[in-house]
Amino acid sequence: MASINLCTDQLLLPLADPAQILGLSRFSHDAWQSWAADDARRFPSLSGGAEDVLVLKPDVVVTSLFDKRSTRELLKAQGLRLAEFSVPRNLDEVKAQIREMGEIVQHQDRAAADIARLDAAMARARRAVEQKHYSVLPLSRRGWVSGSDSLVSSLLTETGLFNAAADLGVGTGGFASLEAIVEARPDFLLLSEAGDRAEDDGRAFLLHPALERFYPLSGRIVIPERLTVCGGVMLADALDLLVAELQRVESSLRAKRSNP
Incomplete structure (x- = not known):
């Protein structure tokens, strides 16, 4: 094969x-x-x-x-x-593809185990964000926003978070200006990498002073693209990291409020 x-x-x-x-x-x-x-x-x-x-x-x-x-x-x-x-657009489609690949390689038991791992990670994520109603903007180089027609957006929605792309008028995906992002004021930005170096103009957008003012590290959830660019069992790691990142930014917010 x-x-x-x-x-x-x-x-x-x-x-x-x-x-x-x-x-x-x-x-x-x-x-x-x-x-x-x-x-x-x-x-x-x-x-x-x-x-x-x-x-x-x-x-x-x-x-x-x-x-x-x-x-x-x-x-x-x-x-x-x-x-x-x-290209899968939601977790159900991802699980269907895992089942299909399991049948192709004749290891349906492994496919079932991977699906169970995904379901468990999703359950943990839902419990972690229950009643929080955060808005999160998935933002990439040059201001690209992942809209409703994306796997990342589906993961946010299924965990109980809100993709703030809708507030920007970005349906399936598109570019947003700095002004529009700042005006929309999502609770957090979702990025694929941290760091403070701008190797090119695309990366520089994410480090613009206006964004850094409103969204320092304590306002940015970071999940590497390799965990979300494809559908598969790696999404369980992405969901667990999403929970850990939410806990980190919430902790930063609490510390900021207690030390104004």
Whole structure:
């Protein structure tokens, strides 16, 4: 079996036996992008093209519907079986994909265990935010806001938090200005990284003095993108980190109020 997509890598790795995996995507070894990078380094990294996959002659190629159509069609024309996954938009779709991958590798028991882990993490997150009604704005480079049509937004909503993108008039996602963000005044920003260095203009947006004034570290929830960019069992880690980050920022707020 071979995977040629970063997200299908991370569905495959927790469920398959090592002997079932012939190769993974070209980004699989990158710890910045892949939650499963340490495990992935045991396997060859593929180019993403059809040639090196054809050499391997896998029984199944797992890939995303957003990968190059020409590559997928060429693999099919050569008689290879493809399992093509869409981009999940909510936890139910994630769990459905875990079940599907479990069936492909014939380890349904592992898939059931991963789903149980996700359900337990979601239950913990719901208990942690019960009755709090915080508004959270998922904000990325250059002011990109993740709207309702995103996995991150779904996680916020399902835990009982409110995606403040709606207050900015951003439906499925889009760019927001500094002025609009400050005016909307969400309780917290949700970022994929902390730090105080601006390597480029995109990063500089997040460190603008106006944002730092209203949203210092005590107003920023940080969850690395590798935990949320794909659907899979890593979302359990994302949910647990969300709870820990909420506890941190709440503690900072209490300290600030007691020491005005």
